[in-house]
Amino acid sequence: MSSWTGTEIIEDIEARYLERTGKSREFHERAEQYLPGGETRESISYKPYTTFMDHGQGCRVWDVDGNEYVDFLGNFTSLVHGHCDADVMEAVRAQTEKGCILGSTSALQAEHAKILCDRTPSVDMVRYGNSGTEATQWAIRAARAVTGKDMLLKFEGCYHGTHDDAKVSVVPDLDPGELPEPQLEGLGIPKSTLQDVVVAPFNDLDAAEKVLKMHEGKIAAVLAEPFLASLGVIAPKPGYLKGLRDLADKYDTLLIFDEVQSFRMSTGGYQKHENVMPDLTALGKLIGGGYPVGAFGGRRELMDRFDYDPTRPDSINHSGTFNGNEITMVAGIASMNKFDEEAVRHINSLGERLREGCNAAIRSQGLKMQVIGVGSLSNIIYTDQEVSNAHAFAMAYIGAMELQKWLHLELMNRGLYTAKRGEFIISTPMSEQEIDRCVDEFTGTLEFMRPYISAAAPHLLVD
Ligand SMILES: Cc1ncc(COP(=O)(O)O)c(C=O)c1O
Structure with a gap:
């Protein structure tokens, strides 16, 4: 576990993000002149600035700086077969x-x-x-x-x-x-x-x-x-x-x-x-x-x-x-x-695998969190209690302070493109390999961020 403080951890996450995405920053500054906030879709906008993607193939996308990501956003489910099928x-x-x-x-x-x-x-x-x-x-x-x-x-x-x-x-x-x-x-x-x-x-x-x-x-x-x-x-x-x-x-x-x-x-x-x-x-x-x-x-x-x-x-x-x-x-x-029974089974079983892997990571880090979901869609939840409605979700999310924001940015740093709200969306070109990679990076992220979590949201630590 890192001996860094919570503040050092988020400064490091941001510094690495800025270092990797210089061209995105330039694109963002140019875009800001003509688009309020430099964008036109709140759901994919985040601070310090959004990564500008350049192209995609299958379940991968590349940003304008040449960084590669596994695409767990899939344009919020519209790209069920990934890019350029x-x-x-x-x-x-x-x-x-x-x-x-x-x-x-x-x-x-x-x-x-x-x-x-x-x-x-x-x-x-x-x-x-x-x-x-x-x-x-x-x-x-x-x-x-x-x-x-x-x-x-x-x-x-x-x-x-x-x-x-x-x-x-x-x-x-x-x-x-x-x-x-x-x-x-x-x-x-x-x-x-x-x-x-x-x-x-x-x-x-x-x-x-x-x-x-x-x-x-x-x-x-x-x-x-x-x-x-x-x-x-x-x-x-x-x-x-x-x-x-x-x-x-x-x-x-x-x-x-x-x-x-x-x-x-x-x-x-x-x-x-x-x-x-x-x-x-x-x-x-x-x-x-x-x-x-x-x-x-x-x-x-x-x-x-x-x-x-x-x-x-x-x-x-x-x-x-x-x-x-x-x-x-x-x-x-x-x-x-081509979205047949087999394709449905494939993405739904990958969803199960992702949830099992991420929940094992959460347990291994001693955190009161969970990854829940339905079929090929999963989401990080900031409580270990049952969440069955929007109120319970929101209270847990708010209670975790800015954890989701930094976790999202760190996953980006590690080559996982996910929804900023903590959602993982699976597409048919993915295999167990991409899911296991996701679980590994999620595990590494929790391990790295644990001191931050214990400072910012200590209620999320198992007693
Ligand atoms: C369940 C649901 N209904 C409606 C919409 C709106 O669709 P659109 O963004 O294409 O207008 C969305 C978009 O995310 C959605 O998830």
Whole structure:
């Protein structure tokens, strides 16, 4: 164990980061002149400045200084087959020569849609957008249109993108009463959003029922990620999703699953894995083969409303310049065709291996932490207690002070590109070799940082 103090350790982490990433710093300073903060996506921005990546191949990326990383970010799950997958590239190359978007309906859309519908048990028909944000926004709009009700019940910690309804209570109420207070996530979101969006803690059916009862007859949809992907990768308790299905039926409201991330849990999403069918599903990320995409779908009689006819007042007008564009469609078809049962088993078992290895490292360092997750997604948690909702995750995260920030930077120094929030995302080109390397570097990082942890967050040391 190092004899350094906590301060010396974080100074060393930062010094090595600065030394390795001189060109990134130059790029950042240039970018700052034209982009506030030098970036355009908060989720991948961190201090002292973000590493600028230059290129990727398979499960590896290289930054502008030539440093190599194993890519455990995978663009937050959209790159399920890693970078420059040969089949995806060939499909895109061939399509590029025919035109990237022809401004007409294309047979490729029906081909892509058939794959989604064949795979996803509750989905008979889909429509496309260009992001997961659009997918959830339109699924909500569909639910409101069909039910004639305006209210939405969502869950603390569930991330559904950046539209107004989605930006409620992603970060949980840190001091909840019997039920959490819905809160607006940042500036610029109309306060009136809170008239229609109500929240409950994840994994708590009693709380969900209380909220549904309180607003009985007014709620268009219950919107949930099947697991909290963006906030701790927290699994649903056994029976929780089925319980939500039953509650939605009991209170005559629609159930929407946001499977933008959880779709990778099986060939047909978490709904197929758990055998719980929502009324509507939002999709994104992997279904675009690495290109911008969103889709929403559900039962035929709900989706039929999108067969727009101005003379039919119950039909819904949905449009978007790049919806179902040819490049995304061919990339998505190529990507999903090779995302078969074997691919799912492969990444999910690597996820298990990663969690086992990292938890053994945590135990060997005598720390009250854990790495939890679902299938191919895992997250560091700063407590050894059970974490089943966003509140528990956030309290542990806050209690660990700046540990996650420095741990993330040290993993970068050691050639692991992970999400700054402590998430590890596995892609199909990875093998046990990359997982074992990750576990080794994670172990080395904890060992190196232990004196810092004992100074900054002594409650994380086993007594
Ligand atoms: C579960 C979930 N829903 C929706 C979104 C929004 O997708 P996008 O960033 O493509 O708008 C995300 C993005 O991370 C997500 O994880």
